Amino acid sequence: MLGRVNHVAIAVPDLAAATAAYNTTLGAKVTAPQALPEHGVTVVFVELPNTKIELLEPLGEGSPIAAFLAKNASGGIHHICYEVEDIIAARDELKKNGARVLGDGEPKIGAHNKPVLFLHPKDFFGTLIELEQV
Amino acid sequence: MLGRVNHVAIAVPDLAAATAAYNTTLGAKVTAPQALPEHGVTVVFVELPNTKIELLEPLGEGSPIAAFLAKNASGGIHHICYEVEDIIAARDELKKNGARVLGDGEPKIGAHNKPVLFLHPKDFFGTLIELEQV
Numbered sequence: 103m104l105g106r107v108n109h110v111a112i113a114v115p116d117l118a119a120a121t122a123a124y125n126t127t128l129g130a131k132v133t134a135p136q137a138l139p140e141h142g143v144t145v146v147f148v149e150l151p152n153t154k155i156e157l158l159e160p161l162g163e164g165s166p167i168a169a170f171l172a173k174n175a176s177g178g179i180h181h182i183c184y185e186v187e188d189i190i191a192a193r194d195e196l197k198k199n200g201a202r203v204l205g206d207g208e209p210k211i212g213a214h215n216k217p218v219l220f221l222h223p224k225d226f227f228g229t230l231i232e233l234e235q236v
Numbered sequence: 237m238l239g240r241v242n243h244v245a246i247a248v249p250d251l252a253a254a255t256a257a258y259n260t261t262l263g264a265k266v267t268a269p270q271a272l273p274e275h276g277v278t279v280v281f282v283e284l285p286n287t288k289i290e291l292l293e294p295l296g297e298g299s300p301i302a303a304f305l306a307k308n309a310s311g312g313i314h315h316i317c318y319e320v321e322d323i324i325a326a327r328d329e330l331k332k333n334g335a336r337v338l339g340d341g342e343p344k345i346g347a348h349n350k351p352v353l354f355l356h357p358k359d360f361f362g363t364l365i366e367l368e369q370v
Contacts, residue, residue: 129237
């Protein structure tokens with residue numbers, strides 16, 4: 103079921119400073135910031151040869167990463183996104199195996215305009231897993 | 237400086253259960269467990285098309301992931317490992333830019349028998365970064 107690692111997401115309190123750390127200090131290519139008000143985040147991508155790192159800063163009220171940053175004030179690794187071919191088939195197979203899908207269980211359109219789902223971190227040893235249909 | 241994401245490491249309290257979750261529930265290929273007493277961990281690799289996930293369980297006294305699991309009892313994403321071409325050049329450039337290298341600053345031989353260094357998570361927004369020379 104699991105395909106490529108599409109991205110690893112890191113929540114940060116200060117996107118400009120994090121961009122500088124990845125660009126200047128670590129010498130990686132970082133994209134321009136994109137505000138995604140419908141997702142409650144501003145994102146940049148650190149582009150690496152085989153995958154990407156998504157740096158996330160909260161945007162607006164009720165950001166989905168606000169609680170995480172309240173617990174991890176300096177930031178931290180937030181989730182891993184894996185690609186799947188068929189998100190409905192993946193969801194149904196996971197549910198059959200007892201894994202819990204967050205929210206109402208229906209795929210949402212994610213930050214890359216593709217259908218995504220999140221799996222409950224308690225079912226995967228504390229790791230929040232995003233599945234993205236590609 | 238940063239090359240490929242070599243792996244994302246996830247610390248887990250029960251490697252057999254985590255292996256089953258990634259193999260059976262998520263349908264990924266997982267290698268047989270390797271005990272690495274000199275590193276204080278037992279590891280398996282989840283092999284994905286573009287990178288791998290390293291599942292780590294503490295082994296013996298004083299495991300380097302024991303403190304992390306004491307704080308995150310069900311487990312969690314522990315670090316991201318990036319490949320670099322020249323670990324000494326990378327280290328010297330990072331130190332020049334004010335980043336802190338953990339330990340005595342000299343590369344150690346890591347779980348893949350390659351020289352590795354870890355960077356201070358406080359300098360990278362709560363993310364523990366491993367660099368591996370490939």
